[in-house]
Amino acid sequence: MEHRCGNRKIVDARVTIRTRNGLVTRGVLQNVSASGALVSSPLPLPLHTTVFVQIEAVEAHQPFCRVALAGEVARLTEEGFAIEWAEFAPHTLRAILRTTEHWHLSGNQKADVG
Numbered sequence: 198m199e200h201r202c203g204n205r206k207i208v209d210a211r212v213t214i215r216t217r218n219g220l221v222t223r224g225v226l227q228n229v230s231a232s233g234a235l236v237s238s239p240l241p242l243p244l245h246t247t248v249f250v251q252i253e254a255v256e257a258h259q260p261f262c263r264v265a266l267a268g269e270v271a272r273l274t275e276e277g278f279a280i281e282w283a284e285f286a287p288h289t290l291r292a293i294l295r296t297t298e299h300w301h302l303s304g305n306q307k308a309d310v311g
Contacts, residue, residue, distance in 0.1 A: 205230045213251045214238060224277060226252065232285055233268065238277040246270045248280060 205228040212226045214236065224238030234250065242248065251265045272279035 205235075210252055212236065214240065214242075215249045215251065216242065217247050226250070231282075233271060233279060233281040234266075235274070235279050236277045241273075242270050242278055244270055244273065247283075250280065 207228050208226050210226045212224050214222050214224050220240065220242075222238050222240035224236045224240075227235045227237055229235075236250070247267065247269055249265055249267050251263065267283040268280035269283065270278045271281040
């Protein structure tokens with residue numbers, strides 16, 4: 198049985214995933230919540246791998262916004278993995294949600310990662 202905390206918000210944003218071992222891959226953030234996220238990625242990561250999710254996007258008040266969140270691979274899916282954030286309701290999650298809302302309002306639903 199799955200136990201998820203918080204409401205999930207569907208997003209469609211390109212991200213960079215980094216592990217402590219130096220593996221780097223690109224993926225697509227499919228949804229986020231206060232407790233975690235679902236990522237589509239070609240890199241198969243083992244359960245409990247510590248990851249850092251980085252996203253860059255244009256924000257209304259700045260030329261770009263870089264947001265990074267630490268988490269752990271909590272569940273594997275056919276398309277990628279689910280992440281549980283290291284910190285519940287991280288303040289940087291609010292920046293991701295603000296940024297992705299801006300993409301939806303502007304009609305650009307994907308952001309490039311640097």
